[in-house]
Amino acid sequence: MVLAAALLLALALPAAQTLGEKERFTAIAIVNNNRASGSGIVQIDINRWSTAAEREALLNTLKKQGAQKLLDALQGTKPVGIIKTPDSLGYDLHYANQTPLPDGGRRIVIATDRPIGFWEAAHRPRTIDYPFTVIQMEIDKDGKGKGTMSYATKIIPAGNTIVLENFATQPVMLTEIKSESHT
Numbered sequence: 216m217v218l219a220a221a222l223l224l225a226l227a228l229p230a231a232q233t234l235g236e237k238e239r240f241t242a243i244a245i246v247n248n249n250r251a252s253g254s255g256i257v258q259i260d261i262n263r264w265s266t267a268a269e270r271e272a273l274l275n276t277l278k279k280q281g282a283q284k285l286l287d288a289l290q291g292t293k294p295v296g297i298i299k300t301p302d303s304l305g306y307d308l309h310y311a312n313q314t315p316l317p318d319g320g321r322r323i324v325i326a327t328d329r330p331i332g333f334w335e336a337a338h339r340p341r342t343i344d345y346p347f348t349v350i351q352m353e354i355d356k357d358g359k360g361k362g363t364m365s366y367a368t369k370i371i372p373a374g375n376t377i378v379l380e381n382f383a384t385q386p387v388m389l390t391e392i393k394s395e396s397h398t
Contacts, residue, residue: 237262238396240352242389244364257364257389258305259325259350261296265310273310277377282370286346290328298327298350319356324349326370345369349379350389358394363387 240259246252269292277285292309299305310326326349345367352362363386371378 236264236396238394240354240392240394242352242362242392245388245390247385247388256301257298258300259296259298259308261308261311261325263295263311265292265295265312269310270312277370277372281372282347285370286328289326289347295325298325298348316353320360321354323352323354323362325352326350352389352392354392354394360392360394362389362392364389 238261240261242257242259243254244257245254273285273288273292276288289309294307294309295311296308297305298308306327308325308327310324312324314322314324316322326347328346328348347365347368347370349365349368349370350362352360354360365379365386368379
């Protein structure tokens with residue numbers, strides 16, 4: 216499935232980013248696609264927001280050198296936080312951006328490389344071509360919201376937009392998102 220994403224908007228627009236403000240999001244992740252079905256809790260901890268310089272460097276890399284170099288650049292950035300489920304260790308997130316919305320809420324885009332296990336790396340099935348995880352959330356002024364998580368995704372530049380192509384037919388739906396600041 217191919218989705219036009221608000222990712223470019225979040226990458227391209229300057230937004231007020233607070234580097235020191237930590238925030239935790241919890242959500243119910245609902246999977247219902249050709250690869251799996253079910254639901255569970257996911258926790259996203261943002262320890263810092265990506266800088267404007269990081270945002271510009273990643274966007275320029277994608278536009279000028281393509282998605283593989285974007286993956287390399289993303290993996291080379293300092294982590295911005297982690298994502299995990301209650302029974303997992305979690306893995307690093309490498310990009311987080313928030314853009315204010317007119318109603319007092321905000322749009323959040325998070326991107327990272329996707330963990331690839333030994334079997335997948337050794338056998339190189341088709342999933343190896345989908346190395347990104349992209350999370351898009353809309354949080355209202357009360358800290359509640361909804362969103363999507365594209366777990367096995369290609370990022371494709373298309374003029375002034377970015378297209379996400381998911382290996383699964385549908386992204387993971389994130390419901391009952393709650394934001395809480397933490398220290």
